[in-house]
Amino acid sequence: MIEERGRILSLEPGAAWVETIRRSTCNSCQARAGCGQALLERLGSGARRGFIRVLCDQPLSIGDEVIIGLPEDAVVKASTLMYILPLLAMFIFAALTDQLGMSEPWIILAAACGLASGFVTTGWWAQRERGNPAYHARVLRHLPDGSAAPLLVRGSF
Template identity: 40%
Template sequence: MVEESGLIVDVDDDKVWVETIRTSACDSCKAQKGCGHGLLNKASSGQRFTLDVQRNGIPAKVGDIALVGIPEDSILKASLIGYLLPIVLLILFSGTAKWLWGELPSIVCGLLGLGLGFFLVRFLGNSGRFGQEPQLLAVNPDAES
C-alpha cells in the first residue's frame, strides 16, 4: 500500500477531502541535477493537491491528519493501461492499415489508434473500475496543524 498523509479540509457524511503537498524522493537522490524527473519535480514541488476519499465509517473532522493509501496493484494496473494501451492500438491500427491499404493510410490510422488509446485510458481511469480510488486508512485527531 502506498501511503500519504494530509490535512482534512472538509468533511461530508460519507467523504472527507484531504489536502496533501506534492513531494518527491528527488531531494535525497544524488543524480537529481542530471535527471529530467528531478527538474520536473522542482517545477511542481510545493503544490497542494486535494482529493476526496470515502470515510468508511472512520470518524474525522476538519483539521485532523489523515493517512490515505492506494494499493500497489492498482497503481501497476493503471500504469500498464496508461502506457501500453495507446501504443498497442497505434501499432495495431497502423499495421492493419499498412497491410490493407499502404503507407499514408497507415500513418493516419496509427494516429487514430493512438487517439483512441488515449480516449480509452481517460474513460477507464474515470470509471474507477481498477480500484484506483484512494482509501482512508486512519485519522490522527491529536496532530492538528
C-alpha cells in the first residue's frame, strides 16, 4: 500500500477531499549534487500541495490529519496500461505494415495510427474503470490531534 499523510479539507457522503504535500526524496539521494531534480527542489518547486478525492467510511471532521493509501497493484496495473499499451500498439502496427512490404512513409503513418489507437484504448479503459473503487485512494486511518507518529511513506501521489 502506498501511503501519504494528509489533512481533510471537505467531506462528501462516502468521500473526502484531502490536501497532501508532495515531497521529493532528494535529501537521501547520493547523486543530489549533480541532479536536475535536486536543483528544482532547492528552487522551491518540490513542496507542492496536492488535492485528492479519497474514499472514506470513517467519521471524520474538516482539519483532521489522516493517512491515505492506494494499493500498489492498482498503480502498477494502471501505469503499465498507460505506458505499454500505446507503445505496443505502435510497434505492432509498424511491424505489420513493414511485413506487407509498404514503404517507410506508410510504416511511419501506421506507427502513428497504432500509437493513437493505443491512447484511445487507454482512454476508454480509464473511463470504464473510473468508478472502480480498487483504483481510488482511501482513508486508511485517522491520526490523533498533535500526532507525531513516524510515517513509513513508500510513495507519494
